[in-house]
Amino acid sequence: MQWRGGNESNDVEEGSSRGGGRGMLFGGGALGLIGVVIYLFTGINPSQLFNGGSGNNSQQINTVPGGGTESENKKFARVIFQGTTVVWDSLFRTMGQTYTHPVLHLYTDAVDAEGCGYTTSATGPFYCPADQKVYLDLSFFDELEQKFSAPGEAAWAYVIAHEVGHHIQNLLGVSAKMDQARQSMSETAYNKLSVKLELQADFYAGVWAHYENLSHHNNIVIERADIDSALNAAHQIGDDRLQQKYQGRVSPDSFTHGTSAQRMYWFRKGYDTGDIRQGDTFANNELDDQ
Template identity: 55%
Template sequence: MQWFGKGSENVEDSRGSSGGGGRVALGGGVGIVIVIVGLLFGKDLTGLVSQMPAVEQGEVKRGTPTDPQGKFVAGILESTDSVWIAQFKELGGEYERPTLRLFTEGVQSACGNASSSVGPFYCPGDHKVYIDLSFYTELQNRFGAAGDFAQAYVIAHEVGHHVQNLLGVSAKMEEARGRLSEVEYNKLSVKLELQADFYAGLWAHHAQNLKDFRLEAGDIDEALNAANAIGDDKLQKQMQGEVVPDAFTHGTSAQRMYWFKKGFETGDINQGDTFNATRL
């Protein structure tokens, strides 16, 4: 992919400013859960990150980063803004741009404190996407999901959670949390995550028409490869040697690829109602 824009200025960069200069410690079973959650992307971290140790914050630079990696993610954020502004206008609403927070090792959010081991996440409490860019190295080396468009998919998926928050879906999920069993809530969580994958595909569909954005051969395959690499079934098999469907929270590899591809092929937000879909 190629991006010729300036990049979003709605970026907060605290890389290298986390307290202590060392990795934030993870505590017992919570740490293990956090690591697994992070590798799946986008898990609702409310109530989980708050259990992490406190992280001091140093200088936060605001505006478009000047380094290549920072400029890249700022460019992806800018393109998601362009697409979703247009989508919300068609829906008769106004899109609120999210903030992208870059950090190293640990960060404080409105959802609590988080180590970089959490992986990329969206916090509905402050409308921010958080990412330690070292995650991209993990994505490539551990999961074989290389390529700039695989990285773009990560940002687009998290922005998809922001869209859900603006549309009231996140609030409904939070309301359901208190009245459903863990298994029942996990099923809803899968639908939430697959919809975020659909929104990532929808972004790619419309982004290719932006004057400053150009898809290249193999880009969509990179995103599909990333979606395949982080399916619940595949990760469970790798990490624990067996697949437990009742514990799925994000969907299988096949489901994640299907919904991203459906979003990309249709570009129609009305086709992304995973909660009432007859097929996941």
């Protein structure tokens, strides 16, 4: 993947939170308690991934992600983020709309997100609709390789493009519909909707890759091997695979992000078509049938 000639986004800020904050609210699965939705990259909290294993499972990975320097990885994130902005600026213009730029908020260990509360990096990357920011601890790039077996810069880019995909949903009103639907649904029913939302974010990530491949926006060049690397990431973080790997069993009712096959399918569909009208993962109108 080539990206070094690209401009770095100016829509980037940095800031971390020290101390406990409101962390007690965030026990496993308790995210919904505060009534603010944040959109994650996977359905499994990466901090749980060492649980259930044996041996030195409390070890922390403190190395610089991907073996690069911290500043290199920051630069990478800023360039990719700018790449998504250029593509979505253009696509929104095509739709006769204006793309409100999201902000990329880089942090280390923990952050007090304006609209989504105190969150630790164990949660993984997420998008907060209330403040329209993508929150990313760059150490997640390392976790992708170490814990999720998804190495490569294209896998990192996929993470960023997926979270930006949630921003697209926010701008297009999908997130608001989801939040509304959530009020009157069982957890199982909501999980099903969540899967559709997450698959659509994967689709949008694929759409972004399509236009990078086509036009090398912001001097980013995505090659065939990069698509394979992104698809591998999509495979590795499928709900079924993660549950099998870390819980030893698969329970479809608790899927929130989709299976490996679904995540690969929708990323690839976005990549192949580049047509945002084909990203209707909600085709059965579940959102309108509430």
